[in-house]
Amino acid sequence: MHRKCHRGDGYSGWSALVLTALASVSGAVHRVQHRLAAARSQSSPPGESFAERKRFATMTRTIKGAEIARHIRSQVEERVRQASAGGRVPGLATILVGDDPASVVYVAAKRRAIREAGMRDIHRHLPHDSSQADVATVIDELAADPDVHGILLQLPLPAQLGAAQLIDRIPVTKDVDGLTTASSVLLARGERGLRPCTPSGIIELLDAEGIQLQGSCIAVVGWGELVGRPLVQLLLRRGATVTVAHEFTADLPSVTRPADVVVAATGVRGLIGPEHIKPGATVIDVGIHRTSEGLTGDVRAAELDGIASRITPVPGGVGPMTIAMLLVNTLQAAEWAAEREAVPA
Ligand SMILES: Nc1nc2c(c(=O)[nH]1)N[C@@H](CN(C=O)c1ccc(C(=O)N[C@@H](CCC(=O)O)C(=O)O)cc1)CN2
Numbered sequence: 652m653h654r655k656c657h658r659g660d661g662y663s664g665w666s667a668l669v670l671t672a673l674a675s676v677s678g679a680v681h682r683v684q685h686r687l688a689a690a691r692s693q694s695s696p697p698g699e700s701f702a703e704r705k706r707f708a709t710m711t712r713t714i715k716g717a718e719i720a721r722h723i724r725s726q727v728e729e730r731v732r733q734a735s736a737g738g739r740v741p742g743l744a745t746i747l748v749g750d751d752p753a754s755v756v757y758v759a760a761k762r763r764a765i766r767e768a769g770m771r772d773i774h775r776h777l778p779h780d781s782s783q784a785d786v787a788t789v790i791d792e793l794a795a796d797p798d799v800h801g802i803l804l805q806l807p808l809p810a811q812l813g814a815a816q817l818i819d820r821i822p823v824t825k826d827v828d829g830l831t832t833a834s835s836v837l838l839a840r841g842e843r844g845l846r847p848c849t850p851s852g853i854i855e856l857l858d859a860e861g862i863q864l865q866g867s868c869i870a871v872v873g874w875g876e877l878v879g880r881p882l883v884q885l886l887l888r889r890g891a892t893v894t895v896a897h898e899f900t901a902d903l904p905s906v907t908r909p910a911d912v913v914v915a916a917t918g919v920r921g922l923i924g925p926e927h928i929k930p931g932a933t934v935i936d937v938g939i940h941r942t943s944e945g946l947t948g949d950v951r952a953a954e955l956d957g958i959a960s961r962i963t964p965v966p967g968g969v970g971p972m973t974i975a976m977l978l979v980n981t982l983q984a985a986e987w988a989a990e991r992e993a994v995p996a
Pocket residue numbers: 756757758760803804805806807828848849877939946965966967968969970971972973974
């Protein structure tokens with residue numbers, strides 16, 4: 652089916668395309684079940700009339716990121732068990748510099764997930780006033796340690812540190828965050844490598860929902876190194892027509908409204924509302940904002956009820972997928988390391 656990215660475009664179809672790092676039989680069955688459920692919930696293209704918006708009012712579905720993440724994590728756990736039985740325990744090293752409260756929470760969640768998956772948890776906590784050389788030394792030590800298969804430098808770093816230079820000290824083979832220049836080149840070329848966790852988690856969510864990416868119109872709002880930019884590359888590789896916008900885009904609704912899928916990754920609380928979304932579109936909210944009412948995202952989710960066909964919640968949407976994909980990458984890095992060791996030099 653040929654699709655056009657303009658207003659009034661039809662709604663996404665269904666495809667059995669499965670491209671995943673975890674293509675186990677049970678994973679495939681799970682995905683097919685998800686896709687069948689998604690296909691059943693899809694209907695003919697919704698229009699702009701009030702009646703059709705109202706019809707959708709009963710149909711906005713929450714994409715259960717936490718549940719999908721749990722499933723991926725249980726698959727990883729099984730593969731770690733097998734690797735460990737063969738004497739190869741995947742190990743992930745986390746580096747936290749300073750005590751940024753959100754970073755403390757995320758690193759603790761990552762370390763818990765590592766241990767729960769049966770992986771080796773290696774952690775370095777450096778003081779807030781660490782120098783570039785201090786952090787570089789820790790990275791170099793971990794890079795040289797054969798028991799460490801993945802190295803993660805938690806972001807953001809204190810202002811005195813140059814994040815790009817430090818990230819680029821991580822060997823590409825251990826870059827489980829997929830953020831080094833070397834990893835981004837592999838991604839741009841479509842070559843084998845580790846992909847950034849949040850963007851690959853979003854692709855997994857869209858796949859699990861049975862959303863056909865090839866030929867779909869996808870608006871990515873946000874151009875950050877962690878999410879927006881690598882996500883654009885991943886979506887292009889899957890044949891989507893991708894439009895990139897940001898919080899300063901003039902007339903943002905005119906860019907997002909034709910899209911079948913809108914990904915909000917701007918870090919601007921509540922930026923995206925009903926004026927940005929075509930009836931029946933899927934909305935992926937990457938933002939996390941801590942407010943007095945709890946966590947909220949870049950999307951005014953309540954206002955999209957009855958307009959979007961499905962939406963990721965905050966919390967419980969994209970966030971847990973970031974951690975699940977970190978485990979996938981660590982397992983992958985350990986498996987590739989074992990492959991390299993098995994090949995005589
Ligand atoms: N080196 C990296 N730094 C950062 C990354 C990253 O991928 N690599 N991403 C973000 C933060 N992040 C991971 O570090 C992250 C954010 C949110 C979640 C998550 O599970 N969120 C929960 C809510 C948890 C809470 O805040 O109470 C949810 O959305 O349900 C996990 C990881 C910046 N830094």
